[in-house]
Amino acid sequence: MGIDDRVGSRSDAASRLDRRSFLQRTATGLGATAVFSIPGLKPGPVTKKKKLTAYRLSTHGRRVCAACKNQAANRFYISSAAANTDRAHLGCNCGIVTQELKFRTWACYFRHGKSGVYDRRGNRQCPAPR
Numbered sequence: 001m002g003i004d005d006r007v008g009s010r011s012d013a014a015s016r017l018d019r020r021s022f023l024q025r026t027a028t029g030l031g032a033t034a035v036f037s038i039p040g041l042k043p044g045p046v047t048k049k050k051k052l053t054a055y056r057l058s059t060h061g062r063r064v065c066a067a068c069k070n071q072a073a074n075r076f077y078i079s080s081a082a083a084n085t086d087r088a089h090l091g092c093n094c095g096i097v098t099q100e101l102k103f104r105t106w107a108c109y110f111r112h113g114k115s116g117v118y119d120r121r122g123n124r125q126c127p128a129p130r
């Protein structure tokens with residue numbers, strides 16, 4: 001019994017030492033690996049899939065009337081076609097731009113695809129575009 005204990009504790013100490021130096025080596029190795037793999041991980045395709053595209057009229061760089069400005073500032077469309085057919089007035093030549101929305105925001109604006117337009121001035125309260 002006594003001999004077995006001594007042998008056991010001696011080998012424990014030895015393996016503990018080994019493990020410590022192994023862990024140190026591994027940690028250094030992992031650190032180096034992490035530094036190299038961070039740039040590769042940054043463009044996350046998973047988070048991109050959670051965003052959906054909304055379309056907006058844009059007055060950027062144009063001289064436009066107040067009606068166009070309000071329309072562009074407050075309305076979001078489910079498609080570019082929806083934006084194109086909802087111009088503030090005949091002859092409006094506002095551009096159509098896209099804006100990425102979080103899925104939850106998009107779902108609120110367009111009622112999960114059942115509505116083609118969302119107006120921030122309306123009664124339906126949805127999160128700010130993000």
Ligand SMILES: [Zn+2]
Pocket residue numbers: 064068087088092093094
């Ligand atoms: Zn316009």
